[in-house]
Amino acid sequence: MTILTISKKQFEKDIGKIDDSMQDKIAMFGTPVEYINNEEIAIEIFPNRPDLLAYQNYKFSFLSFLGKNTGLKKLSVNKPERNYQVIVDKSVNDVRPYTVCAVVKNLKFDDEKIKEIIDIQEKLHLTLGRKRKKAAIGIYPMEKIKLPINYGAKNPKDIKFIPLDETREMDGTQILQRHPTGREYAYLLEGSDKFPFFSDANNEVMSMPPIINSNKTGKISSDTKEIFIECSGFDINILNKILNILCFALAEMGGKIYQTNLKYSTKTLVSPDFEPLKMRLSLKNTNKLLGLKLKENEVKKLLEKMGYSYSNGKVLVPPYRSDVLHEVDLIEDIAIAYGYDNFIPAIPEISTTGKINSGEIFKEKISEILLGLGLLETSSYHLTTKEFQLIKMNKKQEVIEVKDSKTEYSILRNDLSHYLLKIFYENPDVEYPQDIFQLGKVFVINGDDIKEEERLAIGLAPGNFTRLKQIIDYLGNNIGKEFSFGVPNDFPEQFVEGRVAEVKLNGKPLGYFGEVHPKILKNFKIKMPVALLEINLEELFNTIQNNS
Amino acid sequence: MGMQELIESLSPMEKKVIPFLSLSNFDEIVKKSQLDRVSALRALEFLNSKEVIDLKIEKKKVIDLGINGIYYRKKGLPERQLLIICEKEPISLGNAQKQARLSDNEFKAALGALKKKALVDIKNGRIIFTGDKSDIVKKSLEEQFIEILPIEFDALSPEQKFAFDKLKERKDIVIVNENQVVSFVLTKLGQGLIKEDLSSVGNLIEEITSDMVQKESWKGKKFRRYDIISKVPKITGGKRHFVNQSISYGRRVWSEMGFQEMTGSLIQESFWNFDSLFTAQDHPVRELQDTFFLGKERSLPERKIVESTKKAHEHGVDGSLGWQYKWNEKDAEKLVLRTHTTALSSRTLYELSKLPKEKRRGKFFAIGKCFRNETVDWSHGFEFNQTEGIVIDSEADFQHLLGYLKEFFTKMGFPKVRFRPAYFPYTEPSVEIDVYHPEKKRWLELGGAGIFRPEVTIPLLGEWVPVLAWGPGFDRVLMDYYEIKDLRELYKNDIKQLRNTKIWIK
Known part of the structure; x- marks a missing residue:
């Protein structure tokens, strides 16, 4: 869950008083309130709207939803100045092939704003950037670097600079081994013989993406007025979206955006690119999917509330939106602008026949029979522990392990019996008999x-062979089946020899029942004699299905 | 109740104690009635509930002699025994202990006690009597105390309290018992009753026996009236596990609404659990720390659906842009414990695609276990129940989606439902369902719903038809009904709790 926290004072100054009605509006915009206290309001941002992670963007988008300054937000962008150039060496192709960049001027930073920028950067790393794997962002004060910039990759031993929060120069390998941030993200570069780096016209290393910036050139301060932004990664579409989100937020802070020329070995690109995506929208499809009768001008107004523009069946999508893939995404935004609370729930008249699965009915019937005998139903996890399934049961067998379980429940259960014994083990002081x-x-x-x-x-405590056999007989009678019993070929040593029987139906083995051996009871610290049954129900169910 | 009816309701036990009620002394009653203490007390309790007597049972702490105390009362406390030996002449420590026949502990305690009272001193390993001869005959407070036992704790004088505190630090000299002190007074009714002739009603029938019924020997006799108010011992019976009771109800509700049940494996290929639901392969939910992977693979279904799913992810279908990345078939083969019952819905859509076009419609539901790799606390667990539903209908729309959900939750006991925008990779529009809790006066978040995206429906079903879909959690609803606050209680199998929880009535 990603949370945007905003100072309450700021929110009320920019948007309006936070009362119940405002909270409802925030939720109905698709950004539920996580909590509010005296200082701040925390809002959940869903993964499809990373653009809202920057408060500046949230502010203008939400105000538009409320009806203020609706429509597509146009952001003017200045052509690259001389030297606004990034030379991309083809050595990055195998490690981190793309970068898009921008220059922003006319900024006024204070501590609050710097914090805000770092916060947006971190949240974009986590979400769209998939923890920096897919995309990472670097921001540099223009006064500390000299353009044009190089983006390349080389042997980590040859990438030498003082990383952030360090005093000594380190090389790429040392950073991954010794620097805290390096260690955290080392897995993203491990195995590559070349590491990517940015350097400036003076050949000073600016950063080693996606790990860390240089302490010398990679830190903005309250003196910074102009910045260079790079965004590197594997998916140029995502890189562009991230850059656009940042540029829109910086422009809201008063920044002027400048493009950069990106010289790839095969082509030259220009970034950032604020050209909106054009998408077709059918009024018919909209009304059909939503069950509404909206007119074209109504749809236009609703789209404008969500930051789009519309004319003649065509929608212009803001360049910071990464989630609009299909017409249905526009239709959802129309629904949000219309207000989810304004839809009227309705059930159509279509006649269908309901049906409960016959296997589930069969299980209900089996339990009814056992409840009639006074047995109590229990229910356990499908995951279990080796301690109970194997060690206490004196079993040695292959287990099915789930990967990286966060609890000691790390294997899939292969029987129910050990769980019944565990229940006896956990209920020593509850009144007996415990028939479960x-x-x-x-x-x-x-x-x-x-x-x-x-x-x-089935587990009976105290229990014996005869009483359990009576129950099985009774069960058989009630479903019109006669079980046969035999000495098991493979003696299950959890039982007392000579007091365990294999249960069969039409000659097919279903399972065992018998008196549990005292050595097993001792493992479970059970003080009562226990009789236990476990059978496969599917065979039983199939024969009954075939008869009916 | 009149006097006659009262007499007819007396059990034999009660009749045995009534003649001695005027003694107003429980111990006397026990002795004279020849009942054991437990039966006599029960008889008094019955008479109390009939308002014949006013019974008071008080718990009182009584101090009595412990095992060593009984012995010392006869032979004297160790310090007395030691004093007798050493008052005549100085004696070595070893000899003194031997002659007094005291254990190490006793000897130590005795010596300590005497030293404290300045009766003896130790010089050069010998005990020397230093007290006044007249002190020897004086009984110490401790000695006096053990002679008067038993005594009620509340009745101790300050000196006795002092002696008790000293003695209780020593081994098994005194013990404290919790005794029941039974006292009663006759009520007005009781005073009348003891003057009555109890035999006037003749022999009353106690338990009706089979013999009596067959031989009709009850004729002409009276049945004793039972005390119909007093408590009886508790029994317990068989019962379904409370989670399963609520799931059964949920099943019934969906089937009444015309839905067919889907069931299926708990283990699913990533393909059905994620890929067919347009969940990109680098989506965080597909990491080990969110989902249980089993380290095994299963081959994918026929090529057609695999190819169309791949296309939906890479370049999109029906004009969609898709996720624009290289889709990896191997990732789709990985087995997981299903993270949502929606894996059953995607399989159902695929099965429908094999039918003729006009039959590709219907309403389906599931309620079942799902898994996520979570640590366990009061609000998180690695297993949870979800209820799933899909409606495949060319005329279905967003308002119908809200309609079905409102209907279901009304039947589950939450008539006030709210819908909010939400996000899931496989639905658009997407909805978050909140229900209003009238007692807690707040909204409970229950989970998600929406209309399947074309990138989901077209590969699975082979065409675009609106498919309404939902998968809210089920546990929150049942926990609310059973007033369970901690998720860990669901599968704790506390037999006492299972026996005592109310059953699901709705």
Whole structure:
């Protein structure tokens, strides 16, 4: 979840008083209020609107939604001045192939504004930049660098500079090993024999993206009036969007935007590019999808509230929007401008027949029979621990592990029995008899694949062979099936030998039941004798399905 | 109740104690009635509820002798035994202990006690009597105290309290028992009752036996009236797990609304869980720290759908721009524990695509377990329940989406529903559903819904038809009903709690 926090004072000065109605409006704009206190208001920004992560952009977009200065926001951009040039060496092709850049002048920074810029940069790194993997941003004071700029890649040992918050010069490899930021993002460059870098016309290294800037050239201060911005990464579309988001925010702060020439080995590009995307919109599709009867001029007004412009079936999309892929994205924004609270929920008259899955009905019936005998249903996690599934059960077998589990529940359960014993283990002081059962899926290794199986397990404490067999008989009678029993071929050593039976239906084995061996009970610290059953329900269900 | 009815309601036990009620002394009643203390007390409790007596049962702390205390009362405290030996002449420590026959601990305690009272002193390893001879015959406070035991704690004098505090630090000399002190007075009704002839009603029938019924031996006799108010021992029975009770109800609601149930595997290929739902392969949800990956792969379905999904991601379909990256088939093969039941919806759409065009419609639902790689606390867990629904209908629109959701949540007990803009990669428009909690007076966020994007529907179904879809969480609704505040309680299997929770009635 990404949060934009705004000083309450600032918000009320720029936009309006934060009362209940304002909070509703904020939520209905698609940016729910996370919290409000005396100092600040925190607003959740969904991943499709990274442009709103900059307060400056949020302000003009939300005001437009409220009806102030609606329509496409035009931002004038100045042609590149002499030297506003970035030379992209083809050595970056394999490491970090693209960069787009801009120069912004006429800025007035104070500590607040600098904080705001760093904050936007970090949030864009996290979201659109996918933690700097896809895109990373560098901002440099113009007074500290000399244009034109070079973007290239070389052996990390040869990239030498003093990184931010350091006093000594380090090379690329040392930065990844020793600098805190270097260590955090080292995985993004590990394995490359060349690291990317920016350097200026004096051959001073400005930064090593996506890791860190130079302490000398990569720090803006309250004296900074002009900046150079670069954005490097793998997806030039995303890079352009990020640059545009930053430029729009800086322009709101009073900045004047200048383009730069990007000299790639095969072509020359110019960035930033504020040309809006043109997209077709059908009035018919809009009304059909939303269930409304909007007229063209109404649609135009709604689109303008969301920062678009519209004429003759064509929509101009603001250049900072990265989420508008299809007409439906425009239609959603029309719905937001119309107000989700203004739609009238309706259920159409289409006749369909409802149906509950027959396997689920079967499980309900099985449990009804057992409830009639006074058994209590329990329910456990599908993930379990090796401690309970293997060690306490005296089992040694292959397990199905989930990757990087954040808890000790790190394997998929392959039986329900160990969970029933765990329940007895956790309820030593609750009144006996504890007669319990559980229905659910277990996961069984099946060659290279995993099979899911519906099971039934019953546990009686205190319990014995006879009482459990009576229950199985009763269950069989009630579903019109006669189980047969046999001595298991493979004696399951969790049971007492001679007191465990294999349950079969039409000759097919379904599972086991019997008296649990005291050595297992001891592992679980259970003081009562326990009888346990676990059978596969799918076989049973299939034979019943086939009969009916 | 009249006197006659009162007499008819007396149990044999009560009748045994009534003749001795005038003694007003519980111990006497126990002795005379020949009942054990527990039965006699129960009889008094019954008579109390019939307002025959006014019964008071108080818990009182009573100090009594411990195991060592019983012995010392007979033989004298260790310090007395030691004093007897050393008052005549100085004696070595070892000899004194031997002669007094004291254990190390006793000897130490005894010596300490005597030294404190300045009766003895130790010089050169010998005990020398230094007190006044007249002190020897005086009984110490401790000695006096053990002689008067038992005594009520509340009745201790300051000297006795002092002696008790000293003695309780020593091993097993005194113990404190919690005793029940039973006292009662006869009420006016009781005073009348004890004058009555209890045998006037004859022999009353207690339990009705099968023999009585068959031989009709009850005829001409009276049945004793039972105390219908007093408490009986509790029993418990079989019950479905409360989560499953609520899921059963949810199932019924959807089927009543004309929805067919979808079921399916908990393990899904990333293809069905993510790719077919237009979730880009570098989306954060597809990282190990969000989703449970199993380290195994399964091959993808037929080429046609794989190719159209690839196209949707790379360049878009139906005029969409797509995500504009290189889609990797290998990533789509990776098995995960499903992160949402929407994986079932994408499979259902694909199955429908195999039917003739006019049959590609319907309403489907699912309620089931989903997984995410989370740490566990009161509001987070790695397993949760979601309820899923899709409506495939060429005439369906956004207002219908809101209509179905409002109807479902009204039936789940939340008639006031609010819809807010939201974002999911696979729906557009997207909706966040809030329900109003009348008692907490605030909105609860329940989860998402929307209309599937063309990039989802066209590859899966083979054509563009509006597909309404939703997947709000289910646990929050049931936790609210059962007044559970901590998610960890859902699968804790506390048998006492399972036996005592109310059942789902809706």
